[in-house]
Structures are given as C-alpha cells and as structure tokens.
Amino acid sequence: MRLSRAARVTLGTVTTLILAVIYLPLFVVFVNSFSTSTNLTWPPPGFTLEWWGKAFQNAGALEGITTSVQIALAATAISLILGTMISLALQRFDFFGRDAVSLLVILPIALPGIVTGIALNNFFRTILDVRLGIATIIVAHATFCIVTVFNNVIARLRRMGTSLEEASADLGAGVWTTFRLVTFPQLRSALLAGGLLAFALSFDEIIVTTFTAGAGVTTLPIWILDNLFRPNQAPIVNVIAVVLVIVSIVPIYLAQRLSGSEQLQK
Amino acid sequence: MTSTPTTARAGDSLTESPARKVSVFLSQHARVRLGLLLSAPLFWLGLVYIAALAALLITAFWTVDSFTGQVQTTWTLDNIITVLTGSLYQTVTLRTVGVALLVTIVDILVALPIAFFMAKVASPRLQRILVIAVLMPLWASYLVKVYAWRSVLSQGGIAEWIAQPFGGSSPGYGLPATIITLAYLWLPYVILPIYAGLERVPNSLLEASSDLGAKTWRTLGSVVLPMLWPAIIAGSIFSFSLSLGDYITVNIVGGANQLLGNLVYTNVGAANNLPLAAAIALIPIAIMVVYLTAARRTGALNNL
Structure with missing residues (x-):
C-alpha cells in the first residue's frame, strides 16, 4: 500500500491536531498560574507572580509532597523486590498455574481503581481492624506498582536469555553469586525504569489512596483535591500543577535515556 | 566430604560453608528455587489482594446496624x-x-x-x-x-x-x-x-x-x-x-x-x-x- 501524498498530509495534519489537543490543557494551566484572575477566565486579564510566591510557602502543599514522596519510596522498594522475584519465577520456570499467576499480577490494575480501593478499605477496616494511615496506603500502592516493575523486568529477562547464567553456574558460581554478579547487572536499567514508573504511579495515585488514607494523612493528590474547589487556593493549585509537570520531565528523560542506551547495545 | 559424589564440580572442592550448601541445594532443586521466588509475591498478592477481593464479596452479604454503624456479620441478600x-x-x-x-x-x-x-x-x-x-x-x-x-x-x-x-x-x-x-x-x-x-x-x-x-x-x-x-x-x-x-x-x-x-x-x-x-x-x-x-x-x- 503506497499512501498518496494527500493521504500522508491528511494523516500528518490529524496527528498535529491531536497533539495540539493533548497539550492545550497543560498549556492553559501553565498560563493560568500567572493569571490575576482566580476563576479560570480566558484570556487572563493580567499577569502576576503572586501565586508562585505563595505556593512555595504553602505548608499544606509542602507537607503533602513530603508524605507522597515517603509513600512512593516505600511502595517502590516493595514492588521492586516482589516484581523482580515474580518475573524471575515466571520467565525462568515453567509450572502449573503460570497463567493464573501472571493474571494475578495484572489484576490490580486491570480491575477499576475503585474496586481495589474499596476491597482494601473493607479488608483493613472490617476484616483486619487496622487503623488507616500511611502504612495502609503503602500496602495498597505496592500492590498495583508490582506490575510496572514486572513488565520491565520480564521483558529484559526474555531478551537476556539464560546462556550467561548457565556459564556462570558451570564455572562454579552459586545461585546467589550468579544473581548478584550476572543477572542483576543486566537487570539494573530495567529495574530503574520500572522503579521510576512505580514511583510516578504511586506519587500520582488518588482513587485507591482516598479509600486507604484515613483521616489524618494528606498526600499531595489529596491536598490538590481538597483545594481544587476553594477559590482562594485554586491559583496555588495551578502553580503546583505546573511544578508537577516540569518535575515529571526528569523521569521521562531518564527513562528515555535508559531505553536509548539499550537500543545502542543491541 | 559430606556432599553427594555425583555433583562434584570444580567449585565444590573450595569450602563447604553452610551458605555454599544452601546454594548447591538450590541449584540442584529447581522446584525449591521456584517456590522461594514465588513465595513472597504470592503471599503478598494472595493475602493482600485476593483475600481483600474475597472479603469484599462476603461483605456484600452482610449488613450494617443502623444504630451503631457497625458491620454485622449476619447473612442477607x-x-x-x-x-x-x-x-x-x-x-x-x-x-x-x-x-x-x-x-x-x-x-x-x-x-x-x-x-x-x-x-x-x-x-x-x-x-x-x-x-x-x-x-x-x-x-x-x-x-x-x-x-x-x-x-x-x-x-x-x-x-x-x-x-x-x-x-x-x-x-x-x-x-x-x-x-x-x-x-x-x-x-x-x-x-x-x-x-x-x-x-x-x-x-x-x-x-x-x-x-x-x-x-x-x-x-x-x-x-x-x-x-x-x-x-x-x-x-x-x-x-x-x-x-x-x-x-x-x-x-x-x-x-x-x-x-x-x-x-x-x-x-x-x-x-x-x-x-x-x-x-x-x-x-x-x-x-x-x-x-x-x-x-x-x-x-x-x-x-x-
């Protein structure tokens, strides 16, 4: 099939339009963060740096960031360990129930977030009788972060093959030594990419979080949600939103660098 | 030598520390290796997630006391x-x-x-x-x-x-x-x-x-x-x-x-x-x- 020139140009135009719609809302938030209007009118009646100054002194927002980072770090650590173990088991072994296990890993993200949320809420409150708090959020986040690590690691294991590990075993290295010196170094960038994704996923999560957070804990997304509808706070939400988008460029850049260097190695 | 003679490899002649024994045991028993790898993730997903889903299903058949707001474990449709x-x-x-x-x-x-x-x-x-x-x-x-x-x-x-x-x-x-x-x-x-x-x-x-x-x-x-x-x-x-x-x-x-x-x-x-x-x-x-x-x-x- 050779596309005519007209078809190519049409496709190109449609693609450009779609990308414009994808970026328009983020652009609007960026401009609004400098707007003197507090009710999202367009075009902005005037520009000010007032909200940017206020945002960096907002105790609630800063506390939310700290809490979110703590939760995301813990959830990422747990999901890195469990995700690697389960990838090794599913990629290097053939066993009865393998399909069921791989379905089990994707289930927490395949089911709607609200189902995961209420299931865990009910489990913690009614069945286990634990107080909701940071710990329950970490458990919930780790559960659905496992899959991002799993996806990255299993793809890497598939490409690695087993010859190097077999060579290492033939030369007398034990199971642990082989993992530490042969398998792990090859997995490192996949773990970093999966870990970054898990961190981002946890940092951003709101639906499961509202069900497992309890009264006293405010993560950044919860803070944003609480302040969204308050006219005085809305401009500060704009600033936080812009900062979040800018900060998120760092992990994208890193993840891209990682997959870029992989392509060179191939 | 306490290890079984059939598995004598170059590395076995070095030391026979307990860690080494575990390692040898593991490399000979793929099923045990698999079991260990699966244990923690399945424990987590099974205990936290599947148990929670099952509990959700069960809770749907319970009821709430309208006075105290406590969940009552009496079965009802x-x-x-x-x-x-x-x-x-x-x-x-x-x-x-x-x-x-x-x-x-x-x-x-x-x-x-x-x-x-x-x-x-x-x-x-x-x-x-x-x-x-x-x-x-x-x-x-x-x-x-x-x-x-x-x-x-x-x-x-x-x-x-x-x-x-x-x-x-x-x-x-x-x-x-x-x-x-x-x-x-x-x-x-x-x-x-x-x-x-x-x-x-x-x-x-x-x-x-x-x-x-x-x-x-x-x-x-x-x-x-x-x-x-x-x-x-x-x-x-x-x-x-x-x-x-x-x-x-x-x-x-x-x-x-x-x-x-x-x-x-x-x-x-x-x-x-x-x-x-x-x-x-x-x-x-x-x-x-x-x-x-x-x-x-x-x-x-x-x-x-």
Missing part, C-alpha cells in the same frame, strides 16, 4: 437485591457503562490515525519524538490533567473563547465534559498498544495488497484491521476499565452527575454502609469479568 432492583442503581449503571463505552470509542477513533501515522508514515526520528510526545502527558499528574480540563471548559474559559467566533459554545460541566476528560486521560494507554500492533504489521504485506490491486481503504479494512483487532481490544480494556471505576473526574468536571464510583464512595464515607458499597462494587467487577473473558478469546491479553 438485601444489598444484592437493592442493587439489582433499585432504579437508582440501574440508571447509574447504564450511565456508567455508556460513558465508559463512549470514552473507549472516542479513544480508539483518535488513536487509530495517530498510531498509523507514527508506525507507517513518520521517519524513525520523528517516530521516536512522537512516542515521547504521546507518553509525556501520562507522567503529568492525573489530577492536574482533570483540573486542566476544568480550566479549559470553565465559564469564560478557553473552550468558550475558541468556540464563540464560530457560533459554538463550550460543553460546560456535565457528562460530555466527563467523556472528553476521561478520553483524554486514557488516550496514551490506547495509542500505545495500537501503535505496537501496527508496528507488527509488515510493510511487505501492505505492498503485496496494493500490488494485487487493493486500494488504500481495502487494504486497511481487509489486511490491517484483522491483524490489529487484538491490539485495539487490548487498548480498550484500559480505557473501559479505568472509566468504569472513576469517580474523581466526574466530581470535578461532571456537574451533579453520578457514576458507580460515586455511589461506592458515598456509601463508604458519608453513609458508612460498607456492605452496600461492596454490593455496588460487584457491578463493575462483574462487567469487567465479562469483558476480560470476551477479550481473552481474541488473544488480546497477550498484547497488554
């Missing part, structure tokens, strides 16, 4: 009957499924041309840039994106400003705004599998089709689409499932409309009726089970 026969629940279920279906259709219609352009028209360099451009909004916070659409669609916002010269108006806050915003949120999840699916369609097939005289549309319909179905369905699982469970977006841009998620949320929080909330949550679970079973037949699950 009341919640299930309420959810199945109550007109509120029927309306909201239909509305939620309708929204999820429309979101999925919009996403597929938007994803097809852009994925096709990325996979079959763009140069390798442009292709890489486009993948990043599509992925980038995924990293922006969910709430930020919903909030951004609230800004776009607000009264006197940019949508009104753009539409007014053409005699149009902004859809404002409501179900259309909810559909637009959800479609926007899940678009990358739909584009990526379709793009990956198109990458797997060899160009030689397309050329063969045109050499045999097929026009562009014929090739797309008879060659590309049949190969692409699993990828499209894989993408639709995300947009459909994520839309079914969403209640935040509809809160922010949906006006007064309620979806299933809102009903679950009010019953967990304000109404403090966990058993009823659990019964309502069974609706999206049942819908997703049907959807996933149907998707499995098409082989779409391997495209996730």
Whole structure:
C-alpha cells in the first residue's frame, strides 16, 4: 500500500491536531498560574507572580509532597523486590498455574481503581481492624506498582536469555553469586525504569489512596483535591500543577535515556 | 566430604560453608528455587489482594446496624437485591457503562490515525519524538490533567473563547465534559498498544495488497484491521476499565452527575454502609469479568 501524498498530509495534519489537543490543557494551566484572575477566565486579564510566591510557602502543599514522596519510596522498594522475584519465577520456570499467576499480577490494575480501593478499605477496616494511615496506603500502592516493575523486568529477562547464567553456574558460581554478579547487572536499567514508573504511579495515585488514607494523612493528590474547589487556593493549585509537570520531565528523560542506551547495545 | 559424589564440580572442592550448601541445594532443586521466588509475591498478592477481593464479596452479604454503624456479620441478600432492583442503581449503571463505552470509542477513533501515522508514515526520528510526545502527558499528574480540563471548559474559559467566533459554545460541566476528560486521560494507554500492533504489521504485506490491486481503504479494512483487532481490544480494556471505576473526574468536571464510583464512595464515607458499597462494587467487577473473558478469546491479553 503506497499512501498518496494527500493521504500522508491528511494523516500528518490529524496527528498535529491531536497533539495540539493533548497539550492545550497543560498549556492553559501553565498560563493560568500567572493569571490575576482566580476563576479560570480566558484570556487572563493580567499577569502576576503572586501565586508562585505563595505556593512555595504553602505548608499544606509542602507537607503533602513530603508524605507522597515517603509513600512512593516505600511502595517502590516493595514492588521492586516482589516484581523482580515474580518475573524471575515466571520467565525462568515453567509450572502449573503460570497463567493464573501472571493474571494475578495484572489484576490490580486491570480491575477499576475503585474496586481495589474499596476491597482494601473493607479488608483493613472490617476484616483486619487496622487503623488507616500511611502504612495502609503503602500496602495498597505496592500492590498495583508490582506490575510496572514486572513488565520491565520480564521483558529484559526474555531478551537476556539464560546462556550467561548457565556459564556462570558451570564455572562454579552459586545461585546467589550468579544473581548478584550476572543477572542483576543486566537487570539494573530495567529495574530503574520500572522503579521510576512505580514511583510516578504511586506519587500520582488518588482513587485507591482516598479509600486507604484515613483521616489524618494528606498526600499531595489529596491536598490538590481538597483545594481544587476553594477559590482562594485554586491559583496555588495551578502553580503546583505546573511544578508537577516540569518535575515529571526528569523521569521521562531518564527513562528515555535508559531505553536509548539499550537500543545502542543491541 | 559430606556432599553427594555425583555433583562434584570444580567449585565444590573450595569450602563447604553452610551458605555454599544452601546454594548447591538450590541449584540442584529447581522446584525449591521456584517456590522461594514465588513465595513472597504470592503471599503478598494472595493475602493482600485476593483475600481483600474475597472479603469484599462476603461483605456484600452482610449488613450494617443502623444504630451503631457497625458491620454485622449476619447473612442477607438485601444489598444484592437493592442493587439489582433499585432504579437508582440501574440508571447509574447504564450511565456508567455508556460513558465508559463512549470514552473507549472516542479513544480508539483518535488513536487509530495517530498510531498509523507514527508506525507507517513518520521517519524513525520523528517516530521516536512522537512516542515521547504521546507518553509525556501520562507522567503529568492525573489530577492536574482533570483540573486542566476544568480550566479549559470553565465559564469564560478557553473552550468558550475558541468556540464563540464560530457560533459554538463550550460543553460546560456535565457528562460530555466527563467523556472528553476521561478520553483524554486514557488516550496514551490506547495509542500505545495500537501503535505496537501496527508496528507488527509488515510493510511487505501492505505492498503485496496494493500490488494485487487493493486500494488504500481495502487494504486497511481487509489486511490491517484483522491483524490489529487484538491490539485495539487490548487498548480498550484500559480505557473501559479505568472509566468504569472513576469517580474523581466526574466530581470535578461532571456537574451533579453520578457514576458507580460515586455511589461506592458515598456509601463508604458519608453513609458508612460498607456492605452496600461492596454490593455496588460487584457491578463493575462483574462487567469487567465479562469483558476480560470476551477479550481473552481474541488473544488480546497477550498484547497488554
């Protein structure tokens, strides 16, 4: 099939339009963060740096960031360990129930977030009788972060093959030594990419979080949600939103660098 | 020497520390190795997740004491009957499924041309840039994106400003705004599998089709689409499932409309009726089970 020139140009135009719609809302938030209007009118009646100054002194927002980072770090650590173990088991072994296990890993993200949320809420409150708090959020986040690590690691294991590990075993290295010196170094960038994704996923999560957070804990997304509808706070939400988008460029850049260097190695 | 003579290897003659023995044992017993690798993840997922889902199912058959607000473990079908026969629940279920279906259709219609352009028209360099451009909004916070659409669609916002010269108006806050915003949120999840699916369609097939005289549309319909179905369905699982469970977006841009998620949320929080909330949550679970079973037949699950 050779596309005519007209078809190519049409496709190109449609693609450009779609990308414009994808970026328009983020652009609007960026401009609004400098707007003197507090009710999202367009075009902005005037520009000010007032909200940017206020945002960096907002105790609630800063506390939310700290809490979110703590939760995301813990959830990422747990999901890195469990995700690697389960990838090794599913990629290097053939066993009865393998399909069921791989379905089990994707289930927490395949089911709607609200189902995961209420299931865990009910489990913690009614069945286990634990107080909701940071710990329950970490458990919930780790559960659905496992899959991002799993996806990255299993793809890497598939490409690695087993010859190097077999060579290492033939030369007398034990199971642990082989993992530490042969398998792990090859997995490192996949773990970093999966870990970054898990961190981002946890940092951003709101639906499961509202069900497992309890009264006293405010993560950044919860803070944003609480302040969204308050006219005085809305401009500060704009600033936080812009900062979040800018900060998120760092992990994208890193993840891209990682997959870029992989392509060179191939 | 205490180790079995059949496994004498170069390394065995070094030291016979306990750690070494464990290592030798493990390398000889693949099943034990597998068991250890599986133990912690299965313990976690089984104990935390499957147990929680099972408990949810059971709680749906319990009831709440209207005086103390405590969950009572007496078995009853009341919640299930309420959810199945109550007109509120029927309306909201239909509305939620309708929204999820429309979101999925919009996403597929938007994803097809852009994925096709990325996979079959763009140069390798442009292709890489486009993948990043599509992925980038995924990293922006969910709430930020919903909030951004609230800004776009607000009264006197940019949508009104753009539409007014053409005699149009902004859809404002409501179900259309909810559909637009959800479609926007899940678009990358739909584009990526379709793009990956198109990458797997060899160009030689397309050329063969045109050499045999097929026009562009014929090739797309008879060659590309049949190969692409699993990828499209894989993408639709995300947009459909994520839309079914969403209640935040509809809160922010949906006006007064309620979806299933809102009903679950009010019953967990304000109404403090966990058993009823659990019964309502069974609706999206049942819908997703049907959807996933149907998707499995098409082989779409391997495209996730």
